[in-house]
Amino acid sequence: MTDKITTNPVSWKRLLIFFIIATAVSNLFRFDVFNIHPAIQKLPTWLSIFVFALLHPSGVLLGTFIVMPFLRKERRVEMSLFGTSKQKSLLMCAIPIVLLTAIGVNNDYKLENHIYAFVAIIGTIVYCIEEEYGWRGYLQEELKGLKPWAKYLIIGCLWYVWHLSFVHDRSIVHNLTFLSLLIFGSWGIGKIAETTKSVLASACFHLIVQIMMLNSLFRHSPDKTTKFVIFVVCVGAWFMIFFKWNKTRSTSN
Structure with a gap:
């Protein structure tokens, strides 16, 4: 039997190039090295949200675009934007957009709540897609020959370092909690990626983690109860779609 590791060898050099680009470029914007945040904040609110959403994870996307052609020359890459079902990917994406827009989000930008919610959720999805092209679209494909525990541990640790959270938060407890969350997320989202082959899924x-905990656009609104309802509705609906997706995949195989 051919060893899976020899079938899908890891190029650590390629991985390192990706990670250096991802971390360096993204954090130039996240730490505002060029002092462009004030200029962006003067733009119309909807546009500034999209610009920040595009720039902050841009290094991950750029790193993926640079190294992915070399990976494709070696072997078939299964991950794509819509994966094995464009319809199911778009349906999964539509659920939080419709739900958040209908609920509305209070904001300090003097935008109507439902309009702000629509802009904020679209901007956050763009952000998440850029990141996922790197962590799942490239990195999980690069490491697919490793044992699952090693693959997800490496992705989670690199994901943690990329954030550079330890630069502005020296709390050991907070950093270990964040690291654990990203390792767990690498496993959970990784399983979704393995089944759907979809960056969007x-x-x-x-996205749901961003809404619940991390994203400043939703920090004070919706309230905790509403966020919990959004979480239950979205994840419940997504898993129904996911199980149908998995069943279709099993049948086709």
């Missing part, structure tokens, strides 16, 4: 599960 992976981004949806990334």
